[in-house]
Amino acid sequence: MNRVAICSGLNELLEEADQINPGGSLNLNDSVVSTIYSRAEEIAGGVVTSQGKPPVDWDKVLDDILTSRVFGFPSMLLLLAVVFWITVAGANVPSEMLATGLFWIQERLTECLVWLHAPAWVNGLFVEGIYRCLAWVVSVMLPPMAIFFPCFTLLEDMGYLPRIAFNLDNLFKKAGAHGKQSLTMSMGFGCNAAGVVACRIIESPRERLIAMLTNNFVPCNGRFPTLIALAGLLVMGATTFFGATLIVVGIVVFGIMTTLAVSWLLSKTLLKGVPSSFTLELPPYRKPQLGRVITRSIFDRTLFVLRRAVFVAMPAGAVVWLSANIHIGGVSILTHCANWLNPFGQLLGMDGYILMAFVLGLPANEIVLPILIMSYMATGSMLELDSLEALRQLFAGHGWTWLTAVCMMLFSLLHYPCCTTLWTISKESGSFKWTVLAALIPLGIAITICFTVAQCASFLGWI
Amino acid sequence: MEYKQGDCPTKIISLHDLPVGKLATVSSIQAAGLTRRRMLDLGLVPGTRVKALRISPAGDPKAYRIRGAVIAFRKEEAQQILINYKGE
Amino acid sequence: MGLTNQSSGSGAIKERFGWGQNTRADYVIALAGNPNTGKSTVFNALTGLNQHTGNWPGKTVLLAEGHYIHQCLTYKLIDLPGTYSLMANSVEEQVARDYLCFGRPDATVVVLDATCLERNLNLALQVMEITTRLIVCVNLVDEAQRKKIQIDYDALAAKLGVPVVPTAARSGVGLEQLIKAVSGIVTGSIETKPYVVRYKKEIENAICRLEPKIKQLVGEALNARWLALRLLDRDQTVIDAVENWLAREDRLTTGIKEVVLA
Numbered sequence: 001m002n003r004v005a006i007c008s009g010l011n012e013l014l015e016e017a018d019q020i021n022p023g024g025s026l027n028l029n030d031s032v033v034s035t036i037y038s039r040a041e042e043i044a045g046g047v048v049t050s051q052g053k054p055p056v057d058w059d060k061v062l063d064d065i066l067t068s069r070v071f072g073f074p075s076m077l078l079l080l081a082v083v084f085w086i087t088v089a090g091a092n093v094p095s096e097m098l099a100t101g102l103f104w105i106q107e108r109l110t111e112c113l114v115w116l117h118a119p120a121w122v123n124g125l126f127v128e129g130i131y132r133c134l135a136w137v138v139s140v141m142l143p144p145m146a147i148f149f150p151c152f153t154l155l156e157d158m159g160y161l162p163r164i165a166f167n168l169d170n171l172f173k174k175a176g177a178h179g180k181q182s183l184t185m186s187m188g189f190g191c192n193a194a195g196v197v198a199c200r201i202i203e204s205p206r207e208r209l210i211a212m213l214t215n216n217f218v219p220c221n222g223r224f225p226t227l228i229a230l231a232g233l234l235v236m237g238a239t240t241f242f243g244a245t246l247i248v249v250g251i252v253v254f255g256i257m258t259t260l261a262v263s264w265l266l267s268k269t270l271l272k273g274v275p276s277s278f279t280l281e282l283p284p285y286r287k288p289q290l291g292r293v294i295t296r297s298i299f300d301r302t303l304f305v306l307r308r309a310v311f312v313a314m315p316a317g318a319v320v321w322l323s324a325n326i327h328i329g330g331v332s333i334l335t336h337c338a339n340w341l342n343p344f345g346q347l348l349g350m351d352g353y354i355l356m357a358f359v360l361g362l363p364a365n366e367i368v369l370p371i372l373i374m375s376y377m378a379t380g381s382m383l384e385l386d387s388l389e390a391l392r393q394l395f396a397g398h399g400w401t402w403l404t405a406v407c408m409m410l411f412s413l414l415h416y417p418c419c420t421t422l423w424t425i426s427k428e429s430g431s432f433k434w435t436v437l438a439a440l441i442p443l444g445i446a447i448t449i450c451f452t453v454a455q456c457a458s459f460l461g462w463i
Numbered sequence: 464m465e466y467k468q469g470d471c472p473t474k475i476i477s478l479h480d481l482p483v484g485k486l487a488t489v490s491s492i493q494a495a496g497l498t499r500r501r502m503l504d505l506g507l508v509p510g511t512r513v514k515a516l517r518i519s520p521a522g523d524p525k526a527y528r529i530r531g532a533v534i535a536f537r538k539e540e541a542q543q544i545l546i547n548y549k550g551e
Numbered sequence: 552m553g554l555t556n557q558s559s560g561s562g563a564i565k566e567r568f569g570w571g572q573n574t575r576a577d578y579v580i581a582l583a584g585n586p587n588t589g590k591s592t593v594f595n596a597l598t599g600l601n602q603h604t605g606n607w608p609g610k611t612v613l614l615a616e617g618h619y620i621h622q623c624l625t626y627k628l629i630d631l632p633g634t635y636s637l638m639a640n641s642v643e644e645q646v647a648r649d650y651l652c653f654g655r656p657d658a659t660v661v662v663l664d665a666t667c668l669e670r671n672l673n674l675a676l677q678v679m680e681i682t683t684r685l686i687v688c689v690n691l692v693d694e695a696q697r698k699k700i701q702i703d704y705d706a707l708a709a710k711l712g713v714p715v716v717p718t719a720a721r722s723g724v725g726l727e728q729l730i731k732a733v734s735g736i737v738t739g740s741i742e743t744k745p746y747v748v749r750y751k752k753e754i755e756n757a758i759c760r761l762e763p764k765i766k767q768l769v770g771e772a773l774n775a776r777w778l779a780l781r782l783l784d785r786d787q788t789v790i791d792a793v794e795n796w797l798a799r800e801d802r803l804t805t806g807i808k809e810v811v812l813a
């Protein structure tokens with residue numbers, strides 16, 4: 001049997017089927033489903049007995065608050081804020097402990113190499129380049145990731161995510177998008193690549209593409225340690241945690257608004273169409289398994305970040321060190337590049353080094369801030385960096401103002417997704433065009449918004 | 464379309480117009496294609512009992528209890544489901 | 552939520568189907584069921600893996616596979632995305648439907664939610680149209696108990712004609728029995744006699760006319776009664792899937808012939 005024979009065999013069958021059921025006159029589907037459901041009813045009716053109602057209907061009690069007209073949106077914001085607050089406040093101590101420990105090891109490594117009479121470049125490349133980048137990723141980025149993740153997973157396990165979709169659906173409908181997009185966005189908080197895969201729950205191809213192209217506007221787990229650190233810089237002082245939390249929540253809400261706006265634009269231009277049908281199941285709330293979720297997700301997350309760190313941060317560290325130490329015409333490659341990018345960076349309220357960090361951070365967003373710190377340290381005079389205050393001085397020494405921090409946060413929130421996400425988008429959409437657009441659209445928006453903010457601020461004389 | 468059945472008038476209205484907290488039974492589904500199929504799969508066959516549970520704070524999707532599960536429909540979908548509603 | 556090697560890395564996920572039978576495992580078992588009934592939780596409990604679970608329908612969108620060993624035999628377990636029915640209308644539902652219909656697992660475990668059995672039976676009855684080798688796993692019995700719902704499992708098993716195992720996968724209750732039931736089905740020591748849903752007369756007549764012709768085309772490998780229904784309904788996704796399946800079977804057999812000739 002060959003392909004032709006197969007097709008003709010199948011076609012004959014289909015013709016036959018058409019004759020038996022001309023124009024769908026049997027109304028087959030309805031009748032089949034009704035019959036099956038009535039059998040299911042009979043069977044279930046025969047074996048299930050209900051012995052009264054439980055004393056409290058927790059689903060109703062919780063839903064009456066979490067999806068109510070008055071408390072629905074405030075409780076959403078509050079939960080988001082609480083999760084971020086726990087992350088910001090909780091990450092501080094482990095962050096410092098890890099930094100102290102890891103940089104103590106760095107000194108020992110250097111001593112060891114000195115004792116071995118290793119050439120200076122060995123210490124430079126391996127310790128000051130590769131090891132240090134790894135240490136930065138682990139100490140600055142890992143703790144917030146390891147705390148945020150289980151908190152969010154708890155909300156997920158409880159059954160809160162579908163309620164978010166229920167509350168926000170009308171906004172997505174008005175934007176011409178699918179209500180389940182908020183579920184895919186929630187997954188995006190963990191990782192944009194996972195968010196893109198989650199878009200499969202959206203049936204209509206048009207709305208699925210919208211969801212995939214805009215997933216990048218929720219800051220993934222690899223980006224908001226950066227946001228948190230920058231927010232911390234903005235509000236040095238007694239109210240650090242509280243202020244930083246507010247700023248991060250503000251940024252996230254801005255990201256959600258951007259998502260809605262871009263979805264709306266896309267459904268008016270490139271992906272024209274009307275919203276498809278929408279059904280959403282709201283499962284009963286379930287008690288999350290606190291211990292299991294926490295251990296599992298910290299463990300999972302830690303291993304995952306470490307693995308990525310090995311593959312991405314170490315090479316990046318090497319690249320940064322090499323480019324900071326190979327000189328052409330008396331100036332390092334790093335400085336050359338940064339100088340070249342600087343005019344453009346200044347227009348966007350940032351500088352050349354920041355843009356360099358974003359470019360080098362394409363493989364993984366976790367390494368943007370570490371790369372930036374390393375480039376600054378390679379070109380500045382400071383050698384020790386042990387607190388947020390020191391970080392602030394380092395940045396201030398490179399001409400940072402509040403505007404620089406704000407623009408970097410905005411750029412980090414909006415710029416292109418990481419390689420893994422882009423690769424996932426190309427796999428899921430099966431189209432080169434959409435993959436390119438998935439990088440270009442956010443980049444365009446990031447540039448436009450940073451430019452506008454920076455230019456307005458300087459025009460208004462705020463800076 | 465309105466007729467008497469005992470003392471309670473039974474009206475055919477769309478699911479969307481079912482007031483929160485009230486019960487009704489499915490009369491027919493007007494949707495076609497995939498939407499119809501999805502609704503059938505959820506158990507919305509004629510005679511199924513449904514109850515309106517709550518409205519989203521943003522006003523639109525409404526949640527209904529259908530065969531033990533809570534399902535939310537947007538206005539457009541709910542209007543394509545006709546129900547027999549006994550009530551004022 | 553989130554990304555780990557299991558959820559999106561290389562390892563566990565195979566999106567194609569049909570490869571299952573000839574790899575290391577002795578038996579291939581599929582886990583099907585409505586969304587959010589605890590399939591991934593059962594999967595994790597049996598395989599010791601950490602497939603992501605979450606309390607919302609649609610958490611799993613890819614196939615994942617894992618292994619467990621029982622009495623020296625290796626069972627390959629496939630965790631499928633949840634589906635409300637087998638008349639798939641979204642990508643991940645199609646993944647599940649195609650696997651069940653064309654992947655031909657050695658046994659299928661249908662995971663039901665004890666707190667809304669009637670709704671879940673809809674899918675179970677549809678799966679029973681495709682395969683006779685299935686086990687019904689009524690999960691979340693702890694939740695049902697909390698909601699004061701009682702189920703007569705023996706009566707259910709008698710009515711459905713297949714083994715019924717109550718479980719609370721999260722706390723590991725009932726998994727032993729599930730493993731035993733699965734091994735009973737694949738080794739043939741448990742006979743099943745699945746309940747067949749009969750439709751109204753016109754439909755039954757139509758099926759009767761089409762069924763023999765389908766048998767001619769696909770042989771015994773696919774369920775002719777179910778295919779007849781889908782073809783009568785002109786379900787394009789199924790038609791495409793059948794065409795692909797036929798082409799693949801064809802390639803396999805001609806491949807064998809070529810090897811024999813050479």
Ligand SMILES: Nc1nc2c(ncn2[C@@H]2O[C@H](COP(=O)(O)OP(=O)(O)OP(=O)(O)O)[C@@H](O)[C@H]2O)c(=O)[nH]1
Pocket residue numbers: 157286584585586587588589590591592593603604605606607608609610611612631632633634690691692693694718719720721722
């Ligand atoms: N109380 C209780 N909860 C359970 C049990 N089994 C699973 N759960 C919870 O039910 C929720 C859904 O479980 P999953 O395993 O993700 O469900 P699934 O069937 O894989 O869902 P989809 O992938 O969306 O189709 C999770 O929050 C589990 O923790 C159980 O036996 N008892």
Ligand SMILES: [Mg+2]
Pocket residue numbers: 590591592603604610611630631632633
């Ligand atoms: Mg699952």
